[in-house]
Amino acid sequence: MPELPEVETVRRQLEPLVLGRRIVEGWGHPSAKFSSAPLAAGPTIDAVGRRGKYLVLDLDDGRQLIVHLGMTGQLRMRPSPDLDPHVRAWWVLDHGDVLELRDVRRFGRIGVVQAGEYATLPTLAAQGPEPWDPSLDHGGLWTRLRRSRARVKTQLLSQRPIAGVGNIYADEALWRAGIHPAHRTVTHAEAARLLVALRHVLEQGIANGGTTLRDYRTVEGRPGRNQLELGCYGRAGLPCGRCGQELRRSVIDARGTTHCPRCQPPR
DNA sequence: CGCAGCGCCTGAAGGC
DNA sequence: TGCCTTCAGGCGCTGC
Numbered sequence: 001m002p003e004l005p006e007v008e009t010v011r012r013q014l015e016p017l018v019l020g021r022r023i024v025e026g027w028g029h030p031s032a033k034f035s036s037a038p039l040a041a042g043p044t045i046d047a048v049g050r051r052g053k054y055l056v057l058d059l060d061d062g063r064q065l066i067v068h069l070g071m072t073g074q075l076r077m078r079p080s081p082d083l084d085p086h087v088r089a090w091w092v093l094d095h096g097d098v099l100e101l102r103d104v105r106r107f108g109r110i111g112v113v114q115a116g117e118y119a120t121l122p123t124l125a126a127q128g129p130e131p132w133d134p135s136l137d138h139g140g141l142w143t144r145l146r147r148s149r150a151r152v153k154t155q156l157l158s159q160r161p162i163a164g165v166g167n168i169y170a171d172e173a174l175w176r177a178g179i180h181p182a183h184r185t186v187t188h189a190e191a192a193r194l195l196v197a198l199r200h201v202l203e204q205g206i207a208n209g210g211t212t213l214r215d216y217r218t219v220e221g222r223p224g225r226n227q228l229e230l231g232c233y234g235r236a237g238l239p240c241g242r243c244g245q246e247l248r249r250s251v252i253d254a255r256g257t258t259h260c261p262r263c264q265p266p267r
Numbered sequence: 268c269g270c271a272g273c274g275c276c277t278g279a280a281g282g283c
Numbered sequence: 284t285g286c287c288t289t290c291a292g293g294c295g296c297t298g299c
Contacts, residue, residue, distance in 0.1 A: 001292070033275090053293085071292060072277085086277095105276045107293060123294060150270075157293080158270095167292070214279090253271085255292075273297085281289080 002069040004131070004164025005205025006216050006224065007053050010075055013219035014099075015048040017077050018057070022094040023065075029088040031106060037089035039112040040065040052127050052163030064115050066124070070107030072215040076100050104215065127159035131199050136162070142191035152194075153181035154253045162198065168211055168233045171258050173197040175232035180264045181257050204229060232258050 022044045028037030047058035057065040078098045089101040118125035129136045144161040156170045176197035210224030236249030236258045245262040
């Protein structure tokens, strides 16, 4: 499931392949999530950016091509279109290469919008700062978390306190910070530990080229390596690497969750 | 306005 | 072996 580190890995690999290239033609699956892909045809790609889990390609006509990878989305470059039935959109670039979005479960999404106008992508519009935003400190994270009484893990997954965190990195960060995922409030000290932990696990994820549990692939078609470094997510029944207690699986607001009962005690 | 609940999707895994 | 059921989950939408 592509979260910030996976999308950033894709962004870095995609940038040299598409920057300065003109989009000649496009096609999108008829579903509303992908059907706007052809609207991106015409302009040249000015910049390859990212906000949270959203890939943002600036076009030189003042618009942006937004790609969200959902659960199973993969971007790749091909010398020509292929017959893979799971390709949901493609764009022919001016040298003839094809940028393809493959997305088995169709949880991904494409938008072609005027730059910065994200009314059709409400989560993008409402999401919090990038994790490394220099104006974000632990007091700011504490304030943002205090705006809602939802469980801290659910808040992180909402993208509103901070952008780009999904199920894997939420479990990892809460584990490292020693915060029970079902808590509805955090102390200033906990917010400080959580911000450090979030930055750490996201940086580590990027350094390892993302986490591949099943579907995620880089633009080069390779899996990431961060799954080898996870300390908590997906490790229920195994001993906690910090205290030895058996990690426990539960369901929090319909999301599978792993935590350590000793390092992350309930209040 | 906040938020819980639901639907979207399909392959994998488990039960029988 | 094969059929059926269940599960996974980010996000948009609806309705309270």
